[in-house]
Amino acid sequence: MVLTVRDVTVRFKGVTALEDVGLDLQRGRVHGVIGPNGAGKSTFVDVVSGRRRGGKASIVFDGENVAGRSVTWRRRHGIARSFQRTSVFPDLTVRAHFELVARTLRDESVDELIDALGLGPLLDRKCGQVSYGDQRRVDIGMALVGGPAVLLADEPGAGLSRSQSLELARFIRQLARERDMAVLYIEHDVDAVFEVCDDITVLNLGRVLMSGSPAEVRQDNGVRDAYLGREG
């Protein structure tokens, strides 16, 4: 187990966004997190990535509780994330994006990553001027620099077409296998989740509704009632 998260509780002025949520991530496997809007998925990623600290959560990464560590520390030690709302630097070139991270994390193999992402021809364009889909690739690409042990992908397919987001999901699964990386994968497209994920946790109203293999989750009545049923 590369990452074990327990007891994540987050409250916003009366609203309980997360209540005692936990899950495990393993190298080489994709762990899907699904749940309706406002279920607390992004908040959970915020906690694991260090954007939101405090509380009694335990986040054990490679045997060490990193709950008190900063965002920067976690990224340097192998917990990377991408963002639901694209998070890039509009005025910098695509190349500069990768150079910045590669230098910080001393990664000399970014060129391969750039090729794999299909961003080669865009390197000299400002990120604000490339298509939305390409910006998403840059966002995820930056998270992959340095070969993190854990990738927290918060709806990488947001805003992409169904086929594009499915392609991205498969790409991420392949990366997990090739690089022996643990992936937490949030996605609204349930079909994509069932296809690429090895484990699935279902969140609803800040609580874990259930957790298990795709087959188990698919058969669960509670999940169907709360989530799958409504989504069709």
Next chain:
Amino acid sequence: MTLTSEDSMERRIKADVGSGNRRPGGPRLRPMWVVKVGLVAIGFLVPLVVTGPYQRHLVVNAAILGIFGLGVAFLIRRLGMVSLGHALYFGGAAYAFGAFSTHGGLDIVPALLLALGGVVAVALAVGSLLVRSRGIAFTMLTLAFGQFVFTLAGLTQTRSVTGGDDGLPVRMNGTLLGLTVRDFSNPTTMWTICWAVVTVVLLALGLIGRSRFGKLLEAIRENEERVRFNGSNTYLPVLVAYVVSALVAGIAGVLFALYNSFLSLDVLAWTTSGNALIVSFIGGCWTATGPLWGALIYTVGNAMLVSGGRNEWQLYVGVAVIVVMVFAKAGVVGSLQAQWVRRRERRQPPVDLVRTS
């Protein structure tokens, strides 16, 4: 497996056009550099055109204010952080230089180096507190620190060092590059010195801007949180940028002391910080030389409009700032530059359009 997107075809076409457009061959001297070197050379000849002693005095003042503006604008341009307290470094360096020379009896060179070293030390200390904040909080804190030092310098207890309200006549000892006090108070000589400093500062700030460090600053300006999620600490780079900007302000302050050999407390006042800000905005903080032109406009305008004892200058400055902010947000230089680029693009449409349509 690699990812492709639906616009990859179009992208490939553009890439081809792009590469076809690039001329082969190794690194060449780009025409822009020739122009820049030419402008620097021409700058040294300004006294040939500006012949009146008073006019020369004005351009020297403009250069000093312009360098100060470059320092303040650096923080705005690279980090979007507006300081209203850089008089602390401008005036502080001037007073430190004055005190080291006059009271300490040091020669010009050590006094100057100590003053600038002091600026760096103070900027590190003050900056380490200030750069945790951003936006309006940062601006207000810079103002508070600036005013704190301004008040301190005016106290009776510090009077023996600063001269208080009476000001501090600076007694300079020794020489700098063979020049003495008399040379420094000569606007023609001082212009040459100022212009050399302008060149060095522009070059240094330009190199910083292009460096990886500059890119990092830009990234912090655009999306600081994301920079942290990329594993970079953002505190230290911002602190370093703050110190650089303070140092440039300090250099301007030392030039001011050299030229005037007399200091009064208003070099530390927040209005002095405000002037640097105003010239940056008038000229444009988003271009390399904007603050210099802003300072020229400001200084010459001041001289023309405040003749005959009338003091409506602040009124005109106010109007000028409003006009610039409403009609030319990028500043005078910035807007002219943008217009030039637009006109050029109209004359030769971008290659992409020609090929793909």
